[in-house]
Amino acid sequence: MNELNRAIGELTAEVRGLRRDVQEDRQTSAKHRQGVREELSNIVLRQTHLEADVSSLKHKVDAHEQVTVEIKTLRTKAEGAGTVGRWLIRFGIGIVTLAGWIVGAYTWLTGRPPP
Structure with missing residues (x-):
């Protein structure tokens, strides 16, 4: 019986340890999941900023392209006007x-300058 109590005690200790x-x-998994969530949130935030920057850059490039087209048109017109x-x-x-x-011919033929 003593041995059975000791085995039950060991089994109980192992269950407690488990x-x-x-x-x-x-707890470790929860901490890691929280870290992954925070990192994913940071990545989404950075991507949002990048998308906004790219959109802003696209609008600037479009504006520059319009100016470039106008300058080319004016240059072509100026070249035409020069020609x-x-x-x-x-x-x-x-x-x-x-x-x-x-x-000269009139003067030579008449001997006097034109009127």
């Missing part, structure tokens, strides 16, 4: 040269 181990495991200006200058020089030749 309960204590299970309780410690539960037209060069042709008008050449045309004007041609007209002045032709007028000079006409005045």
